[in-house]
Amino acid sequence: ARNRLEAADEEKTAFHTGQGVYCYTKMSFGLKNAGAAYQRLMDKAFENQMGRNIETLKKCIKKSDFRWTTEAEQAFQQLKKHMSALPMLAAPKPQEELIMYLSATHGAISAVLLTERGMVQTPVYFISRALQGPELNYSPMEKLVLSLVFAAKRLRRYFQAHPIAVITDQPIKQVMSRPDAAGRLQKWSIMLGEHNITYRPRTSIKGQILADFLNEIANNALQSTSVAETREEPWTLFTDGSSCVDGSGAGLILTNPDGIEFTYELRFQFAASNNEAE
Known part of the structure; x- marks a missing residue:
């Protein structure tokens, strides 16, 4: 039970509500010095129990002096070496061309943004998500374009400040520029047209492996959750x-x-x- 307030001190805790003015009759933990008053109450209540039914917590207090041993130093150095060797994301330089790999499966899309310096590609950003609702019925090409649209929205600052080279073996540019392209493809083409995007054939699979791996993770997450059956609507x-x-x-x-x-x-x-x- 909380410590009861003195009657003369109750009005000092008054507060307004829509139904009137109220005050505390017992000490609230939000009040100043409530913790100290509660501790004094507990000390007084358990004064006769100490050493008989209650033991003071001493196991966390060591009596010996602190010593930094050789074994502790080795463990610390190994931990520091491991943390410094973790893969790091690169920060793009101003106006630097960035490379993007896309991936699309039945239930997920993903993209990887990288920099290429001295024939070495370093990741800048990873994104992925599961497809939902009508998106599951998109054609493989539409899903691939959707992954690019998704990346352009999520990484808008990168797309606005850098030229983007999309590495793909699919004719994305030709499909979106066709006069008879589907309505959503035309809409996506207009949206992507504001960015400096070029398309290049894929010659290396290193970056593509990252994008495919993200899709595998998203697919596994999609399979582990219940997905409502897509309702077939007439055309x-x-x-x-x-x-x-x-x-x-x-x-x-x-x-x-x-x-x-x-x-x-x-x-x-x-x-x-x-x-x-x-």
């Missing part, structure tokens, strides 16, 4: 046809559950009426 198709002296054709508008439209035009190589074309 909507609109059609229209027309016929004239020059020929006939049809138009198709396919809308996915995300509201992205895909437009297609067909020209028939045979004569057809309006109803037949539709």
Whole structure:
């Protein structure tokens, strides 16, 4: 039980609430000198028990002098050597070109940002995350582009201050620059266009191994958690046809559950009426 306050001291702990003014009747640990008062109370309560039912804590106090032995020095040096030899992330220099490796699997995406100095690549930043919801249904190419978009958002300061060279064996630039690219690819292309990004073929797998390793970790974390089953939503198709002296054709508008439209035009190589074309 807490130490009870003197009646004359209760009003000194008054505080306001929406229902009125209240005060403490027992000493609160937040009050000044409450700890010292509580310790005096405990000393008085257990005064007759010391040495009989209660033993003073002495095991943590050594009676001998402190000595720094040769064995302790060796252990300290080994620990210091191990800590100084841990892999360190590099700090990029101003305007220095940075290299990025991307990786995408069924359930995760990752990216590794590195510097290359004297044919030696040193990591600058690692990022990865698990795919969620509709992202799991993206094509492999879309997942790879999504990993670049994810990196550009998370590492925006690096992308704004440095030219970025994406090392990949996939035609990311060609896919995003196609006129008939999907809506999300066009959106990502516009977003990435504000940065100085170049694409180079992959000649070394050292940096790629890091990106793939991050994906393995994210995949394992994804498998260890329950993932809700993706709900299949219908696509909507609109059609229209027309016929004239020059020929006939049809138009198709396919809308996915995300509201992205895909437009297609067909020209028939045979004569057809309006109803037949539709």
